Amino acid sequence: MIMRQPSYAQKPTFYRDVQPLIHANCAVCHRPGEAAPFSLITYEDVTKRSKFIKKVVVSGYMPPWRADDHYVTFANKRSLTPEQIKTLTDWIDADMPKGKVNTEAESALLKRAQAGTGYSRVPDLTLRMLKPFTVVRDGKEHFMVFKIPFGLAETANVEAVEFTSNNKKAIHHANFAIHPVEDPAISLTNTAEQVDLNGEDASRYREWLPYKKQMTYYGGWVPGTTVETYPADMGWVMPKRGVMLLTVHFGPSAKDTISLNGVNFFFTKKPIRRTVKVISLGSGGIGERDISPPLLVFGGDSLTTKLKVAYRNQPITLLYAWPHMHQIGKRFTAFVTQADQDTIPLVRIPDWDFRWQEIYRYEKPVILPTGAVINVIGTYDNTESNPLNPNKPPKIITSDGQMRSDQEMMTLLLLYVAYEPGDENLRLN
Numbered sequence: 001m002i003m004r005q006p007s008y009a010q011k012p013t014f015y016r017d018v019q020p021l022i023h024a025n026c027a028v029c030h031r032p033g034e035a036a037p038f039s040l041i042t043y044e045d046v047t048k049r050s051k052f053i054k055k056v057v058v059s060g061y062m063p064p065w066r067a068d069d070h071y072v073t074f075a076n077k078r079s080l081t082p083e084q085i086k087t088l089t090d091w092i093d094a095d096m097p098k099g100k101v102n103t104e105a106e107s108a109l110l111k112r113a114q115a116g117t118g119y120s121r122v123p124d125l126t127l128r129m130l131k132p133f134t135v136v137r138d139g140k141e142h143f144m145v146f147k148i149p150f151g152l153a154e155t156a157n158v159e160a161v162e163f164t165s166n167n168k169k170a171i172h173h174a175n176f177a178i179h180p181v182e183d184p185a186i187s188l189t190n191t192a193e194q195v196d197l198n199g200e201d202a203s204r205y206r207e208w209l210p211y212k213k214q215m216t217y218y219g220g221w222v223p224g225t226t227v228e229t230y231p232a233d234m235g236w237v238m239p240k241r242g243v244m245l246l247t248v249h250f251g252p253s254a255k256d257t258i259s260l261n262g263v264n265f266f267f268t269k270k271p272i273r274r275t276v277k278v279i280s281l282g283s284g285g286i287g288e289r290d291i292s293p294p295l296l297v298f299g300g301d302s303l304t305t306k307l308k309v310a311y312r313n314q315p316i317t318l319l320y321a322w323p324h325m326h327q328i329g330k331r332f333t334a335f336v337t338q339a340d341q342d343t344i345p346l347v348r349i350p351d352w353d354f355r356w357q358e359i360y361r362y363e364k365p366v367i368l369p370t371g372a373v374i375n376v377i378g379t380y381d382n383t384e385s386n387p388l389n390p391n392k393p394p395k396i397i398t399s400d401g402q403m404r405s406d407q408e409m410m411t412l413l414l415l416y417v418a419y420e421p422g423d424e425n426l427r428l429n
């Protein structure tokens with residue numbers, strides 16, 4: 001069969017040209033159960049909001065995608081090309097012709113949305129918050145951490161994980177750390193159940209430090225994230241006993257909202273030959289003290305700071321890059337340098353927006369050789385002219401390792417496996 005390419009001599013129609021584009025680039029979030037405020041699936045969904053859609057697509061506000069695609073192309077890239085934007089706006093300007101009706105794609109998509117999981121079956125384990133949290137209507141953001149203890153009969157091989165929530169619309173982003181706690185003398189229950197990182201009890205976070213000596217895995221959710229799976233042979237092992245620390249950043253809520261969140265785990269009997277691991281560089285991770293100049297930004301100032309980390313271990317194959325800053329972050333760049341070799345770009349966010357973070361999956365994994373240097377450069381704008389600066393007037397912003405959201409961070413998380421020859425040819429699409 002010959003696939004029909006959209007031709008611009010021809011007027012675009014909905015079912016042939018527009019719906020595939022909307023489903024691929026918008027409906028991951030604009031569907032029931034996901035983060036966006038309305039669905040974009042059917043002809044009616046799209047025509048009802050066509051003026052608005054045109055505006056946000058032309059301005060580049062939607063779909064949210066902050067990475068510089070010219071620097072690195074990621075497998076989960078969802079920015080629209082100029083041709084795609086033209087298809088959409090030409091169609092809207094031509095009064096939105098339907099073309100030949102074919103509702104197969106939308107039925108299939110709605111069926112997947114109703115199943116409530118991005119995976120092909122029900123989860124083997126769901127770790128949920130011990131009790132629901134009420135996001136109160138106070139116009140403020142809330143950064144909460146919930147402790148979820150677990151005890152399994154046996155360790156289990158994880159083939160997929162997925163964040164789950166009764167209401168993703170209330171959440172900006174979430175992340176979860178799985179900490180194994182083997183020592184039975186360390187109680188999983190006699191510490192705080194939850195901590196408000198901006199609240200009076202923020203210091204109770206310290207009660208969890210005994211759990212944090214080891215970390216098996218660190219995963220996250222941002223709007224648009226679906227189930228996380230790994231290439232064949234890869235995965236990680238869920239420990240028998242430990243805690244999951246689930247951090248949830250709630251946006252300001254227009255009404256009191258109940259939020260109950262957790263993580264779905266899908267296990268496999270197949271052995272995991274290559275364990276997926278995470279390294280954290282910068283704030284809260286390796287090289288924190290080498291960030292230079294230190295992450296301290298006076299009100300009214302901007303700051304560019306750098307970190308160089310020499311990588312001395314065995315070569316690794318990078319699968320995902322996950323840059324992280326907070327609210328006055330402006331630009332983030334990471335790359336690898338080696339003596340007498342070309343620079344390897346890792347990720348660049350030219351215009352950081354903490355509301356639209358992303359876990360970037362490499363199309364072609366990056367091989368990090370022994371002796372390479374990982375460079376991270378962050379720019380922070382603590383002036384009044386930064387529209388995302390939460391402080392008017394700006395106040396001094398520090399980074400002293402407390403987990404508070406009103407402090408700053410410059411962190412690069414990398415998900416990887418030990419390198420094996422042939423990884424150069426892996427594709428993560």
Ligand code: HEC
Nearest residue numbers: 025026028029030035036037052053056062063064223224
């Ligand atoms: C990563 C998730 C995500 C993707 C992908 C996405 N959206 Fe959105 N969209 C949202 C969220 C969340 C909101 C509400 C918050 C906001 O407006 O900032 C939103 C809001 C909107 C709005 C309302 C804007 C406003 O000012 O109120 C429109 C229109 C829209 N999206 C269209 C689109 C279109 C068209 C696409 C695809 C080309 C798309 N979105 C892709 C998450 C997404």
